[in-house]
Amino acid sequence: MASTKVLFLWSPEAALREYLAGGLATFPEIELVFPAAEEELLALAAQADVMVGWRPTSELLTAARKLSLFINPGAGVQHLVGPFRELNRERRVKLVNGHGNSYFTAQHAVALLLALTNRVIPHHNWMVGGEWRMGDAEAASIPLRGRRVGLLGYGHVNRQVHRFLSGFDVEFAALRMTWPSSGEDPSPLRKFAEGELNPFLEYVDTLVVSVPETARTRGLIGAAELALLGAEGLLVNVARGATVDEESLYEALRNGTITGAALDVWYDYRPRADADGRKYPYSYPFHELPNVVLSPHRGASPFGDLGRWDEVIENLKRFASGDALLNVVDLGREY
Numbered sequence: 001m002a003s004t005k006v007l008f009l010w011s012p013e014a015a016l017r018e019y020l021a022g023g024l025a026t027f028p029e030i031e032l033v034f035p036a037a038e039e040e041l042l043a044l045a046a047q048a049d050v051m052v053g054w055r056p057t058s059e060l061l062t063a064a065r066k067l068s069l070f071i072n073p074g075a076g077v078q079h080l081v082g083p084f085r086e087l088n089r090e091r092r093v094k095l096v097n098g099h100g101n102s103y104f105t106a107q108h109a110v111a112l113l114l115a116l117t118n119r120v121i122p123h124h125n126w127m128v129g130g131e132w133r134m135g136d137a138e139a140a141s142i143p144l145r146g147r148r149v150g151l152l153g154y155g156h157v158n159r160q161v162h163r164f165l166s167g168f169d170v171e172f173a174a175l176r177m178t179w180p181s182s183g184e185d186p187s188p189l190r191k192f193a194e195g196e197l198n199p200f201l202e203y204v205d206t207l208v209v210s211v212p213e214t215a216r217t218r219g220l221i222g223a224a225e226l227a228l229l230g231a232e233g234l235l236v237n238v239a240r241g242a243t244v245d246e247e248s249l250y251e252a253l254r255n256g257t258i259t260g261a262a263l264d265v266w267y268d269y270r271p272r273a274d275a276d277g278r279k280y281p282y283s284y285p286f287h288e289l290p291n292v293v294l295s296p297h298r299g300a301s302p303f304g305d306l307g308r309w310d311e312v313i314e315n316l317k318r319f320a321s322g323d324a325l326l327n328v329v330d331l332g333r334e335y
Helices: 014-023 038-045 058-063 078-087 102-117 120-128 156-165 197-203 223-229 246-255 306-321
Strands: 004-008 030-033 050-052 069-072 094-097 148-152 171-175 190-192 206-209 234-237 260-263 292-294
Touching (some): 004 038, 004 306, 050 306, 058 078, 069 078, 102 206, 156 171, 197 223
Parallel strands (some): 004 030, 004 050, 069 094
8 A cells, every 4th residue: 555645834732633544544645744844844845746835945845755645634725726837837746725713713703893883882992991890882793694705706705704693694605606506505695706896896795705715816806996885885804805896895994984804914014113013004093994804814613623624634644545625726817
């Protein structure tokens, strides 16, 4: 029986190692390789059939001459598309995109929406400051009842968002590039396809953005699109900051073009500290706005949940068995 060497690009904690080994107990041919130090990676890469990790160097990919599969355990692969396009000019290496955090991200999206509609943040801050029982005159809740929730992207995350919100008295619409011919939705859903962004935005008033970052989605939502969402519009972004134009979003919130936004993704992930040592991951002062909920890209939390690795385990089993893999990235479409 030929062995399958799976090289992890970091040294996982003991609990994760045991979880992976337990999940693969019926596949003794799969050998999990964990580097004791980063300096070992290049030497170990030469024998790897599979790699698991987030940001491989070009040197590492070049050294991995036997590599057939790279598993990215997280949902974003925009940083890997270019290197793997280059790699696949010479040899075939499949790139897999992980969705083990989709449940948590969907939960976070719903939490952000409810914090936004129920004005949780300002009332919390008033209470912390000793201001008891500020009311609707200062910050009234926004009922979800009767709203039209638009799911921009209908992949792993927004399908869960749809399910979580199905208990509310809301209507749903979703836009995705292509719709499968069959499939069961958690509740009735009006479907929009590629090229129907404007009608979709005109139809909905609550937008949850969960699309991959690609050349087609960068700047997808700008000033004109936010205006279509309308003055009662709410926006939740758990995708990538670049999907929504930064200046347009700030101005739409400041000017009342839309009612509010809750944001977990940003525009500058290496912000410089200001004179007071504060770091803001954006160029416009979103933190000064009263109608925004800010979250530091933590939708994938908790990172210590071991169940998020089940998809990686399943793909390793499928690879060893020669079966079709889950979530193979189409490098042409960038996701």
